[in-house]
Structure formats: C-alpha cells, structure tokens
Amino acid sequence: MKEITVNISRRHFFEKSATAVAGLSIAPGVFLTQVAQAKPAEQAVTADKRWGMLIDTGKCASGCTSCVDACHEENGVTSHGRPETDAQWIRKVKLRDKATNHVISLPMMCQHCETAPCVDVCPTGASFKRVDGIVLVDKHICIGCRYCMMACPYKARSFIHETITDQVEYAPRGKGTVESCTMCVQRVDVGGTPACVEACNKAEHGAMIFGDLKDPNSAISQELEKHGGKQIRADLKLNTGVRYQGI
Amino acid sequence: MLQLQQLMHKTLIGVIGVIALSFGSVAMAELDALDGVAKPKGDKCSIPGEESEIRAHHFQYILHQRDKTMHQGVRTKDSSLKECINCHVPENTSVRFGDDKHFCSACHKQAGVTIDCFQCHADRPGQIPGIHKQAMAELETKLNAEVTATPGTEPSVTGAAQ
Numbered sequence: 001m002k003e004i005t006v007n008i009s010r011r012h013f014f015e016k017s018a019t020a021v022a023g024l025s026i027a028p029g030v031f032l033t034q035v036a037q038a039k040p041a042e043q044a045v046t047a048d049k050r051w052g053m054l055i056d057t058g059k060c061a062s063g064c065t066s067c068v069d070a071c072h073e074e075n076g077v078t079s080h081g082r083p084e085t086d087a088q089w090i091r092k093v094k095l096r097d098k099a100t101n102h103v104i105s106l107p108m109m110c111q112h113c114e115t116a117p118c119v120d121v122c123p124t125g126a127s128f129k130r131v132d133g134i135v136l137v138d139k140h141i142c143i144g145c146r147y148c149m150m151a152c153p154y155k156a157r158s159f160i161h162e163t164i165t166d167q168v169e170y171a172p173r174g175k176g177t178v179e180s181c182t183m184c185v186q187r188v189d190v191g192g193t194p195a196c197v198e199a200c201n202k203a204e205h206g207a208m209i210f211g212d213l214k215d216p217n218s219a220i221s222q223e224l225e226k227h228g229g230k231q232i233r234a235d236l237k238l239n240t241g242v243r244y245q246g247i
Numbered sequence: 248m249l250q251l252q253q254l255m256h257k258t259l260i261g262v263i264g265v266i267a268l269s270f271g272s273v274a275m276a277e278l279d280a281l282d283g284v285a286k287p288k289g290d291k292c293s294i295p296g297e298e299s300e301i302r303a304h305h306f307q308y309i310l311h312q313r314d315k316t317m318h319q320g321v322r323t324k325d326s327s328l329k330e331c332i333n334c335h336v337p338e339n340t341s342v343r344f345g346d347d348k349h350f351c352s353a354c355h356k357q358a359g360v361t362i363d364c365f366q367c368h369a370d371r372p373g374q375i376p377g378i379h380k381q382a383m384a385e386l387e388t389k390l391n392a393e394v395t396a397t398p399g400t401e402p403s404v405t406g407a408a409q
Binding site for chain 1: 313315317318319320321322323324329332363366367368369372373374375376377378379382383386390
C-alpha cells in the first residue's frame with residue numbers, strides 16, 4: 001500500500017488555545033485524555049472541524065474485541081443469532097502479508113470519507129456527510145435500497161432485517177433501514193469520545209486516537225504530522241477520516 | 248314554495264347542528280383518550296401554547312427538531328422526541344407504544360393518526376446502557392474540572408486508565 005500522509009495544506013489552520021493532547025499513551029496504562037470542549041446544545045456543527053480517527057495497528061491486539069463490544073453496547077446493536085445478517089458497526093479484521101506471514105489486526109468501520117461513495121449513490125439523500133465530516137444515514141428518509149452498502153469499499157454498512165425493540169434512547173434503529181458507525185455523534189456533539197476509542201484506552205492498548213483533523217494542535221494531527229497515517233484503499237482517493245499506522 | 252324554502256332552512260340548521268355536535272364529541276373524545284394515561288412528570292409542556300395548540304402543532308416541533316438534530320447536530324431539549332418520552336412516559340412502565348394507555352398512542356388511535364416513530368425510537372425513558380452513563384459521568388467531571396482550572400495553567404494528566 002502506498003504511503004499517504006494527510007495533506008496538511010488542506011487543513012484549515014486557526015488559532016485555538018493549545019491545550020488539547022489526546023489519547024497519547026505515555027507509559028503503559030497512562031493516557032493523556034483530550035481536554036474536552038463541549039459544543040453548546042443549540043449550536044450547529046461547523047466545517048471548522050473535521051472529526052477523524054487514527055489507528056495504530058502495532059498497538060491493536062489480535063483477538064481483542066474491546067472496541068467492537070463497546071460500540072455495540074453503546075449503540076444497542078444486538079445479535080439476532082444470525083451472524084450473516086447481524087448488524088455490524090465495527091469489526092476486527094486480520095491481514096496477513098503473504099510474503100512475510102506477518103499478521104496485523106485492525107478495527108474496520110465507516111471510514112468517514114470526504115468524497116463518500118455511499119453519499120454519491122443514495123437516491124433519497126439519506127446518506128449524507130455532516131459538515132464536520134461525519135458520514136451518517138438519515139433513517140427518516142432511508143428507503144432501504146442498499147445501494148450505499150454496495151458502493152462502500154469497506155463493507156462498513158449493515159441493513160436491519162428484523163423488527164427491533166428496546167432500542168437505546170439516543171440511538172434509534174429500525175427494520176428496513178441501513179446503518180453504520182456514527183462516530184458516536186451523541187457523544188461527540190457534547191464533547192465526548194467515541195465508545196470504541198474510549199474502550200481501547202481502558203483496555204490499555206491505546207491504539208486509537210480520536211480528534212479534530214483540522215486542529216493542528218490536536219493529538220491526532222500531531223501524531224499524523226510526526227508519523228503519518230495511511231488510508232485503506234488510498235487509490236480510491238476518498239480522503240478518509242479514519243487513518244491507519246503500521247499497514 | 249315558501250314552505251319548502253323554510254323547510255330547507257330548517258334542515259340546513261339541523262345539519263349544521265349535527266356537525267357542531269359531532270365536532271364537540273371529537274374534542275371530548277380526545278380528552279377522554281388521555282384518561283388513565285400517566286400524567287407528565289413536569290408541570291409544563293416544553294411545547295409552547297395552550298393544550299389545544301400543543302395538540303394541533305406538536306408534530307411540527309418534533310419534525311423540525313428531527314432535521315436539526317440529524318443534520319446539524321443541534322441537541323436542544325425542548326422539541327426533542329427523547330424528552331417528550333422522558334416527561335410524558337413513566338420509567339419502568341410496562342405500557343408500550345401501541346397500547347391505549349401510551350401517551351403517544353392514546354389520541355392518535357381516536358384521531359386516526361398513524362406514526363412510525365417508535366419502530367426506531369425508544370417508547371419509554373431510561374433505555375441507556377451502562378457504558379454511556381459512565382462515559383457521560385466522566386465527561387461531566389472532566390468538563391467541570393476544566394471550568395475550575397486556573398486559566399493559564401497547564402492541564403494536568405487526567406484520565407489514567409482504570
């Protein structure tokens with residue numbers, strides 16, 4: 001895979017108090033957590049931010065599913081006992097390099113593309129990208145056609161086949177619509193961190209950093225600047241919001 | 248001829264009377280519909296206006312809010328569907344959407360309104376998993392700590408993994 005670093009010039013630099021240092025593990029078990037800044041509830045999200053994630057596959061433990069479990073608990077994504085059709089917002093993937101037999105483990109989910117194929121193909125406008133970069137499904141207008149699922153190079157989306165009950169109050173889900181990782185908007189909009197990232201830190205792996213790609217002082221931007229981060233299928237030029245190291 | 252006209256007049260008045268009567272009974276029926284439905288927890292609706300106005304316009308507020316939350320991340324509470332449920336439906340109730348005693352079913356059944364909202368949305372409060380409660384509690388502590396921190400000082404190392 002070709003090395004692609006985030007295009008720094010594309011980032012919009014703006015003055016901001018340089019207090020944020022997020023998710024960097026400084027010693028095993030000790031993490032600096034991002035100084036959270038809550039957005040006032042009445043304020044709309046802005047294009048001054050672009051939320052992203054950086055995943056260090058070198059720290060991602062093979063066999064560990066903390067991120068998957070946390071995501072699914074947070075969002076009330078439960079199994080109907082049919083793995084082929086059960087919804088999956090995030091999954092663990094193992095990659096083996098055929099030449100060296102080196103195996104790496106990584107979480108795969110919606111890559112929150114800047115030019116998202118799912119958005120391009122959606123006939124109703126249900127697939128959309130928020131101005132802060134988070135790609136979502138507006139289930140109120142989703143007709144369940146599943147074009148987006150076919151367009152997504154990352155197989156990140158699921159269709160709900162069953163009637164669902166006992167949904168989590170902030171994560172409505174229902175039969176006949178498509179869904180995927182929301183970067184935990186319900187948390188991000190109030191200054192929080194996505195459940196997967198939080199769980200990875202609590203499991204003391206610290207393989208995931210969440211933050212604002214447009215803020216040059218954010219931990220994610222600093223780490224990207226220092227060590228870079230690749231896009232999966234960079235050849236598609238989707239400018240993903242989720243980046244990986246060690247692939 | 249005159250007699251006929253008078254007759255028609257009377258019939259017309261009669262018909263109007265019947266229509267008025269049936270309007271009255273619809274209004275009554277709507278109030279009846281909420282008999283036995285749990286009372287809201289707060290004492291004032293977050294939707295402005297008299298009860299009759301709330302009844303006539305509540306859906307415009309929630310539908311407007313729906314788009315603002317979904318597309319702009321606006322998370323105010325006043326017209327939020329989650330908050331309607333939090334105030335109008337008791338915790339730990341066995342009453343579900345579709346039952347006559349559910350706040351959002353009661354009138355709709357009588358008025359012949361069908362809504363699909365609760366195919367996806369939680370129809371009672373408190374459906375919050377532990378992981379979210381804990382995260383929100385931790386976030387609150389963090390935000391409070393930030394507010395009380397002396398301006399100009401370096402942030403301390405917080406959130407050592409548990």
